[in-house]
Amino acid sequence: MAAGVGAKGLLILDRDGVINQDSASFVKSPEEWLPLPGSIAAIARLSRAGYTVAVASNQSGLARGLFDRNALRAMHRKLRRLVSSEGGRVDRIVVCPHGPDDGCSCRKPKPGLLTRLAQHYGVSLVGVPAVGDSLRDLQAAAAAGATPILVRTGNGEKTRMNLPVALRDVRIYDDLAAFAADALRR
Numbered sequence: 001m002a003a004g005v006g007a008k009g010l011l012i013l014d015r016d017g018v019i020n021q022d023s024a025s026f027v028k029s030p031e032e033w034l035p036l037p038g039s040i041a042a043i044a045r046l047s048r049a050g051y052t053v054a055v056a057s058n059q060s061g062l063a064r065g066l067f068d069r070n071a072l073r074a075m076h077r078k079l080r081r082l083v084s085s086e087g088g089r090v091d092r093i094v095v096c097p098h099g100p101d102d103g104c105s106c107r108k109p110k111p112g113l114l115t116r117l118a119q120h121y122g123v124s125l126v127g128v129p130a131v132g133d134s135l136r137d138l139q140a141a142a143a144a145g146a147t148p149i150l151v152r153t154g155n156g157e158k159t160r161m162n163l164p165v166a167l168r169d170v171r172i173y174d175d176l177a178a179f180a181a182d183a184l185r186r
Helices: 039-048 069-085 112-121 135-144 156-161 176-185
Strands: 009-013 051-058 092-096 129-132 147-151 171-173
Touching: 009 112, 039 051, 039 069, 039 176, 051 069, 051 112, 069 092, 092 112, 112 135, 129 135, 129 176, 135 147, 147 156, 147 176, 171 176
Parallel strands: 009 051, 009 129, 051 092, 129 147, 147 171
Antiparallel strands: none
């Protein structure tokens, strides 16, 4: 393993709908950034157990002018502070700041955010769990060679009901806490 990757390896999480409540009108401030029940404790447990926890998130609200980088940093400070208060750590957060029509290589379902994490840590993504709630999260994970994991929170239940044949074998959990409990048993 590369330096900086925990004994259990790398774990990649989507943000909105997996860690915190999602919003059709975008999460624009730390006040609107509300953790889902059990998600903070789950991240802390995974971190304490030896996983390196990274977050990869589309944040097109930046391109749309709905919030700025300072607001985004404040949301991520809140996330890190909450996880730290439970004895855990979010090691790295990468975001795509582009809009849906910008043609970038980092906006999920493209694998750019995940491959950026692989390059940062100097690891292959083969076997690395990538937890998301939307089809684009699962597609990005598969395209990057990671193991797509679906949670039913956020858009997850709708995603589960419409999984394409190529992704019908993904593991599905009720929420991040259920995924963490299973990962820690393995």
